[in-house]
Amino acid sequence: MPLLDIKNLTVEIDTGNEFVKALDKVSITVEAGEIRALVGESGSGKSLIVRAIIGAVPDHWIITADRMTWKGQNLLTMSNEQRRVIMRREIAVVFQDPTSSLDPSATLREQLEESIPSEFLDKGMFWQRNKQRREIAIGLMHKVGIKDHDSCMQRYPHEIASDxxxxxxxxxxxxxxxxxxxxxxxxxxxxxxxxxxILRLLSALNESKKLAILFVSHDLLAISSMADSMTVLYCGQTVESGKVKHLHRRPLHPYTKALLDSAPSFQINLPPKSxxxxxxxxxxxxxxLPIGCRLGPRCPxxxxECVKVPEERFIQQHAYSCHFPLHLPTGNDKSSDDTEDFNLGSSEGSRQ
Structure with a gap:
């Protein structure tokens, strides 16, 4: 059972005159110990997915999904108190703008020490708990690369650099x-x-603590260096998902190919000044929003047929939503490499 399992998540936002689908049937899963990347250009809805998972969306927005579960528990039907318990201990989030997520009226030391769960402290030595909290806080700051903890912990959020x-x-x-x-x-x-x-730290935590990571970014080079699998998002729709090495070597969706082609680091034979x-x-x-496939007006x-919404299809563990996928052999064009990679005869179909 996946830790996080989302199938056909749809979020409708009230614009004042009508409701629009900011997310349209988005699907994503994160297994225990997995690093999954969520990729897409700005405005694709990546941060909105994060907000939907943690429940940080306005009450008047409409959120529906075939399933949206955390370790089998339905996130859509649980109470606010149940979700707070999960968010306090089992799911942690690092947001884009760290300064705005911190309390401007408290020092970093106060905020970090206050967030340490009481069960992590020695209950038999209550007079030493403040010392224990400080030691844990210092250890955490060293772990993430903050060496000058004395100076940093006495400051307020607006007094420190963004990094x-x-x-x-x-x-x-x-x-x-x-x-x-x-x-x-x-x-x-x-x-x-x-x-x-930071990337080395996250990779080390994944290896040593089996920490699952949902890595939301548009930095393809960082993703390729640490992520196991990747989900590509465009304009609120999931367009492709699979192992990073497979998507890198042979993307099926035109948007995924465009993303990879736009990254010079992936172009081995790219001439200078290209x-x-x-x-x-x-x-x-x-x-x-265009009808059907939202990439349609930009797709080469x-x-x-693209005026119809493409269904999600699977080839082994590689999912895509496109009427005319790239690199798939047709008719007499099959090659041994294609058959080895995709095994088209029995693997393609809709996800159950």
Whole structure:
């Protein structure tokens, strides 16, 4: 059973005049000990998925799903108190803007020590609990790469740099030893050395603590270095999902291919000063969504059939939603490599 299992999640937002589907039948699963990346350009709905998982959406929004479970428990039907218990101990989140997620009226030391669960302390020595909290807090700050803990812990959120605030948010997220960490673009605006340090930390936690990670980002190079699997999102729709190595080597959806082609790091034989590859147009607004496949107006492979919403199909563990997928052999074009990779004869079909 997956830790997090979401099938056909739809979120409708009230714009004042009508409800629009910001997320349309999004599916994603995270297994225990897995690092899954959630990829898509800005405006695709990545952060909205995170908010839906933790329940941080307005009450008047309409949220539906075939299933949305945490270890088999239905997140949509549980009470606010039940979800708070899960969020306090089992699911941790690191948001994009760390400073706005911290209490501006409390020092970092107060916030970190207050978040340490009481059961982590020695109950037989109550007079030493403050010392124990401080030792745990210092250890967490060292773990995420904050060495000057004395200076940092006495400061308020607005007094520290954004990269230090992001590291501190990761320390706050790890304090309860969660089973899954949802990292919403945790290395955003970090310089390369700090970013690599954070990525190594997350990978080490995954290996040593079997911490599952939902890594939300548009940094394909970072994703390829640490993630096991990847889900690609475009304009609120899941377009492709599978193992990172398979999607990298042979993407089936045109949008996934466009994302990979736009990253120079993945172009081995790219000549110097080459033009970057990009799709024409921009991501549509929620008020002017195209019918059918939302990539249709920008897709180089679009045809008249694309006015219908494509069904999700599976080839082994590789899922895609496209009427005209790339790289699939047809007719007499099958090759031994295609058959070895996809085993088309029995694996393609809709997810049950």
């Amino acid at each position: 230090i605030a992001q590291k501190f948010m990761i320390a706050m997220a790890l304090v309860s030893e969660p089973e899954i960490l949802i990292a919403d673009d945790p290395t955003r605006s970090m310089e390369s050395t700090t970013k690599n340090q 033009h970057l590859v990009s799709l024409e147009g921009t991501i549509p607004t929620l008020q002017h 492979s679009a045809r008249k």
